[in-house]
Amino acid sequence: MSVNRMDFRDDLNTASDYLRMAVPQMVRRRIPPTPYNYALWYAHVQNACPDLSRSLLADFPENGPYDAEKSESLFFEYFVKHYLPTSPQARDLIVDIVTRLTRAVSRNLRGTQDYGASLREALTVFEENDDQERIRAMVGQLLTETRDLENLTQAFQSELKSAGAQVERLKRELEESERRARVDALTKIPNRRGFDEALVQSLSAPDEPTCLMMLDLDRFKQLNDTYGHPMGDRVLEIVGSVLAKVQSERVFVARYGGEEFAVIVNDELEAAQTLAEQIRRQVAALQIKRKSTKDTIGAITVSIGLTRFKPGETGASLIERADTGLYRAKEGGRDRVVIA
Numbered sequence: 001m002s003v004n005r006m007d008f009r010d011d012l013n014t015a016s017d018y019l020r021m022a023v024p025q026m027v028r029r030r031i032p033p034t035p036y037n038y039a040l041w042y043a044h045v046q047n048a049c050p051d052l053s054r055s056l057l058a059d060f061p062e063n064g065p066y067d068a069e070k071s072e073s074l075f076f077e078y079f080v081k082h083y084l085p086t087s088p089q090a091r092d093l094i095v096d097i098v099t100r101l102t103r104a105v106s107r108n109l110r111g112t113q114d115y116g117a118s119l120r121e122a123l124t125v126f127e128e129n130d131d132q133e134r135i136r137a138m139v140g141q142l143l144t145e146t147r148d149l150e151n152l153t154q155a156f157q158s159e160l161k162s163a164g165a166q167v168e169r170l171k172r173e174l175e176e177s178e179r180r181a182r183v184d185a186l187t188k189i190p191n192r193r194g195f196d197e198a199l200v201q202s203l204s205a206p207d208e209p210t211c212l213m214m215l216d217l218d219r220f221k222q223l224n225d226t227y228g229h230p231m232g233d234r235v236l237e238i239v240g241s242v243l244a245k246v247q248s249e250r251v252f253v254a255r256y257g258g259e260e261f262a263v264i265v266n267d268e269l270e271a272a273q274t275l276a277e278q279i280r281r282q283v284a285a286l287q288i289k290r291k292s293t294k295d296t297i298g299a300i301t302v303s304i305g306l307t308r309f310k311p312g313e314t315g316a317s318l319i320e321r322a323d324t325g326l327y328r329a330k331e332g333g334r335d336r337v338v339i340a
């Protein structure tokens with residue numbers, strides 16, 4: 001079942017409107033305003049997910065029995081599995097927000113119910129009594145309770161406001177962690193996951209040409225063996241920065257894995273070939289010095305396989321063909337671009 005990602009980024013007014021819509025529905029079904037329940041019914045009045053609304057209305061009919069297990073399993077199905085982010089900090093923050101809001105909702109609900117009872121009592125007194133003293137006392141009591149309710153509402157609003165700020169922080173954290181998940185920690189360019197997504201996106205625009213280069217550092221094992229793994233890492237970083245410089249609206253660069261990089265070019269084969277040659281030459285011209293001895297290490301070169309997407313084929317077969325080009329470039333003596 002596909003579930004839209006639910007969004008609780010509403011501003012104070014919208015969230016308050018949802019509160020006013022959700023709470024009566026929960027009250028009518030005698031659903032306790034626990035964190036799970038409030039999240040579910042909030043999402044329902046938001047109309048965030050028709051499947052969730054259907055399940056809620058079917059599982060919790062008005063005046064029907066309340067089943068905590070059903071509610072927890074819906075919460076798990078629609079929030080834990082599909083919504084909650086993986087970072088423990090973000091998770092704690094969400095639980096904290098929901099808990100605080102739920103407490104505030106309960107307080108506000110109790111206050112509103114008490115006030116409703118006082119109003120009803122006052123109406124009876126007004127209707128049935130000529131006793132001026134009692135009426136005056138009742139008006140005084142109503143005034144005090146109105147003020148109390150006002151205070152309660154204000155406290156509730158400030159609770160909502162601070163939850164709003166927390167949600168904002170959470171949103172930024174989530175965006176940052178999503179961005180990090182697509183970036184290679186060593187080279188700071190997109191990683192394999194970022195590449196996979198970019199390729200799918202590129203191939204979903206059939207009017208745009210897509211070319212792909214697979215690029216592999218030559219005799220990298222030897223470099224590691226001669227100068228050590230940290231030096232190998234530095235070389236990868238530097239090659240990553242050469243690629244980062246050619247990144248543009250039409251060119252997407254990524255570290256595909258290990259000492260292999262991938263470049264998606266939304267242009268014709270000729271332009272992609274020119275770019276591939278440019279990258280190859282720039283890497284070969286690098287002069288990388290050892291920090292300890294200041295000696296320049298031997299030339300770093302790359303082999304590149306290049307190919308153009310053929311309509312109707314899959315991303316996997318495109319990658320496979322670019323890899324064939326790369327294999328031929330290695331076979332042909334390395335430090336070259338081969339079109340496959």
Ligand SMILES: Nc1nc2c(ncn2[C@@H]2O[C@H](COP(=O)(O)OP(=O)(O)OP(=O)(O)O)[C@@H](O)[C@H]2O)c(=O)[nH]1
Binds near residue numbers: 220
């Ligand atoms: N320093 C470093 N080395 C890595 C990393 N990832 C992969 N390697 C090394 O890259 C080397 C790749 O070696 P091979 O696949 O044999 O290829 P090669 O030595 O580059 O030879 P050709 O590809 O045939 O030119 C292996 O020694 C890996 O350990 C990394 O993140 N850092």
